[in-house]
Amino acid sequence: MQKHPHRSALYIPGSKDRALDKARSLPVDVILFDLEDAVAPDAKVAARDTLYAALADGGYGGRRRIVRINGLETAWGKADAAAVAAMDCDAVLLPKVNGPSDVDALAALVPDTPIWAxxxxxxxxxxxxxxxxxxxxxxFVLGTNDLAKDLNSQGRAALATSLQLCLLAAKxxxxxxxxxVYNAYLxxxxxxxxxxxxxxxxFDGKTLIHxxxxxxxxxxxxxxxxxxxLARRQIAAFEAAEAQGQGxxxxxxxxxxxxxxxxARATLAKAEAIAELESS
Structure with a gap:
């Protein structure tokens, strides 16, 4: 089984029927169904039902379906988690993870659902x-906008250490x-x-807003x-060298x-996984 590609991960408001429907036809690898930032406070409760119905209807093909909930410390977080536990999704995304204890708290509410941070x-x-x-x-999903705000920093270069620390940990x-995300979508x-x-x-891919x-x-x-x-030529040449007793x-x-x-083999596996996803 090939590893699922994660080249593109698009945020979709969980409260918008039209956006949820359009996402079924977009050539994106991952859909980040959002119950947090993309949903107004007065629409958050209804958004759970809207998203549940959309996921139950299906039609998202092989795209990875990840639901971002509100933080567990908010008025909506725990109810979001309970709703996601019953949704037909692949994972739940927890905002503002500060440490393993935050993951523990969510895991207790969604025991059978993989967690992204x-x-x-x-x-x-x-x-x-x-x-x-x-x-x-x-x-991991890097929340560069919130991170820049907390660091009181500007520009991509100011985030380099943070990006690399998260990458090292993930790898x-x-x-x-x-x-x-890249904010200037035009x-x-x-x-x-x-x-x-x-x-x-x-990085394995980019989170997107449009x-x-x-x-x-x-x-x-x-x-x-x-x-x-090149990957194919490298494999062929190396196998030929091995057959002659060379390393x-x-x-x-x-x-x-x-x-x-x-x-090289990872490159070919990724290409095959992308082709499989795009044909689904």
Whole structure:
């Protein structure tokens, strides 16, 4: 079974029937059904029923369905968790996770549902390794807007340490890590540049606020045709070298060792998973 791709993760308001329906046809890998920031306080209770009905109706294909609830300390959080426990979704996303105890509290309410953590507070970043190692945690979502607010910082460079600490923790634990949103959704070049940076850092994908951003994120975080072709040539050359009793091969004037083959096979597996998702 191929690992599910996470190139693009689009926030969809859980209170909007039209948006919930449109999401069924969008070429996105992950849908983040939002009961928190995207829903007004007076609509939060009704949003639970709206989202429950949409998920029960189905039609989202192979897209990963993750529901972001309100914090458990809010007036809506615990009821959100109880509602999500009965929803047809793949995971629940908890905002403002500061440490493993926050995950414990949610896990007690949704015992059979994988948990993702919003990494968006200074304390959460400092506790990233402990959070990632929690047995119920399946992924990180970087909340760069809230994190920048708490740090009183401006610009992507100011978040570099926080992004890297969360990435290190996620990679060490073997969980998914999604980069934060790019707010200027009409700025395609800016989004393309930030996606490229996030991919080069090691993120699995990008969280998005508008459907217009999907194609750019998918292109940035998916393997290119050239990368796929290179991976195949590396594997073929290495297998041929092994058959001759050699431990290394040469492709395009570069040494190819076993560690490169691990990456090459991962590239092909990702391409296959994307093709499978897009055909579903």
């Amino acid at each position: 919003m990494m968006e507070t200074p304390r959460g970043v400092l506790n990233a390794a402990a959070i990632a190692d929690h047995p119920c945690i399946a992924g 060490a634990a073997g969980i998914v890590a999604l980069d934060g 700025d395609e070049e800016g989004l393309r540049a930030e996606c490229a940076e996030g991919r080069d850092m090691g 459907p217009a951003q999907i194609a750019i994120a998918n292109a940035a975080f998916g393997p290119t045709e050239d990368e796929i072709a 290394v091969a040469v492709v395009d004037g570069r040494i190819v060792e076993n560690l490169h083959i691990v990456t």
